[in-house]
Amino acid sequence: MSIQSNARTILYFGFTFQVTVVIKNLLIVKLKSKTLLLISMLVSKVSEKGQIVIPKEIRDRLSIKPGDTVIFRVEGGKVSIEVAKERMKDILREGKPIEESIEFQRRLREEWD
Template sequence: MEVKASSEKRARNRRSGVRAAAVSAEMLTQVSTRGQITLPAEIRRAAQVRPGDHLLVRVEGGRIVLEPAVIVPVERYTEERMREFAREAEMSPEELDAARKRWGLS
């Protein structure tokens, strides 16, 4: 198993002065009947994986690779919220005239 830190996490660690520990030891873990594994504490510490973190999992050259994932929340907009955006995006006649002049359209 290969454990890698994301480039974003490594950059953040460099800025904060944290150095990633190199993990050279192989550790054995077992897959449960539900397909779950436990990452040994030493591996979690070295990869700076905390409870609740999300990991990307992929197979690469026959190896299982786990990599920290960045989760970005996405807002689902209601019709009311969409109308609010439209109202806020509207230009007054004065703003529209000023924009047309700046853009050379009048």
């Protein structure tokens, strides 16, 4: 168990906290009201090529395997990552041929007229 007790101040969700102890990936934070708050976080560095490593704990929890596709979403200055449920080629393979789709649209237009 790695414990670092170098106290420092951090900004989290717009609030300033005094971090007192870091145990593995768990921060113990002291608030002004003397209440303790536990924040679970994992950190990964960006390589020179812009690559990141998804920490093993997250890969295990989400069952991410080599070759899986993940989706990055940017919302309000934050990035979230989720596992793509299906591969695009599998989705396209399940679709109907374009001729059937065009014929279906043609029939709908005839019904509307």
